[in-house]
Amino acid sequence: MFNSFSLNTRFAAAIFGALAIGATAFSAPAAAAPLPLFPFFLPQIEAAPPPVQAAPRDEEDRSVELPARLRRQVVSYPTREAPGTVIIDTPNTYLYLVLGNGQAMRYGIGIGRDGFTWSGTQTITRKAEWPAWTPPPQMIARQPYLPRHMAGGPGNPLGARAMYLGGTIYRIHGTNAPETIGTRVSSGCLRLTNEDVSDLYSRVSVGTKVIVLPMTDRRADLGGTIRVSH
Secondary structure, X not given: OHHHHXXXXXXXXXXXHHHHHXXXXXXXXXXXXXXXXXXXXXXXOOOOOOOOOOOOOOOXXXXXXXXXXXXXXXXXXXXXXXXXXEEEEOOOXXXXXXXXXXXXXXXXXXXXXXXXXXXXXXXXXXXXXXXXXXXXXXXXXXXXXXXXXXXXXXXXXXXXXXXXXXXXXXXXXXXOOHHHOOOEEEOOOEEOOHHHHHHHHHHOOOOOEEEEOOOOOOOXXXXXXXXXXX
């Protein structure tokens, strides 16, 4: 009986000791992080999102330093055409606005590439600021990847202004590629820098006569500089 009592006493002491240890563990400061019950189930760490790449800067309004001969300037230009007439000197990539008294405002332009130059007399039938662009069917047939319509704005290839010539598909317009002034790259339209086309736009009106000289007209450049226009 004594042995049984002693055994029961030792068993009770063991139980009490276990309870005491558990109580001590649960009474530890809250700052101590408890061990996970199942350490092999590790918490998922959410990966940081990738850095957001800054949007590229809009460089459509970039400016280009044109050669001196292509900058807007008043030149001597003897002609029988009335003041206000626009003359396109296709071979020399110039546009002249006749001022009278043997003078003209001269602008550097970009013209049609080989096979796309034209000549004749037209009138300005419409003017538009920051025009939308709808490529004509002929251009779509050659370049089917082109958009069917593009709203006006800095990225539009017609640039800041456009002056439409008669019932043709041709225009005098600005450009979002000023480095092409003085070159032969278009499909027949006549392009100026946005600054120059805005200046010309302010000087001409609907009904203005436009003479486009043929590429075969190899007359010498008649425009001796009088002053550069700013």
